[in-house]
């Protein structure tokens with residue numbers, strides 16, 4: 436449900452030596468089975484452009500800034516800007532997402548509830564809106 440998509444603050448520590456953030460299972464509604472990251476992203480590209488049938492994800496802008504536009508099968512939309520390493524966006528299953536407006540040298544870290552399974556992807560928007 437798109438109402439379950441939200442920004443989650445990531446706890447951590449900051450002192451004169453710098454900042455440290457930690458994501459452990461108490462702040463996420465799923466167990467992490469995979470970590471991947473997107474980087475070397477040219478300006479003006481769109482990443483994402485898909486939904487997952489079962490997988491939940493948690494996205495963090497480790498560096499830089501980008502927008503995440505999400506949409507559910509009813510056409511409800513939300514727009515988030517991720518630009519802080521100490522917060523992340525929870526995207527539940529069955530939510531279409533597009534990542535846009537990447538600032539130069541941005542890095543998007545993704546914590547995922549499952550390993551990579553292409554059959555879990557819906558990559559066609561019309562197919563997503565008509566998914567039964």
Ligand code: TYD
Nearest residue numbers: 469470471473481482483484485550551552
């Ligand atoms: P893609 O789904 O286009 O990336 P994004 O949605 O983040 O923009 O993935 C690019 C390619 O990488 C695609 O062929 C699938 C492959 N891939 C894997 O093999 N394993 C993974 O964990 C991920 C995320 C993608």
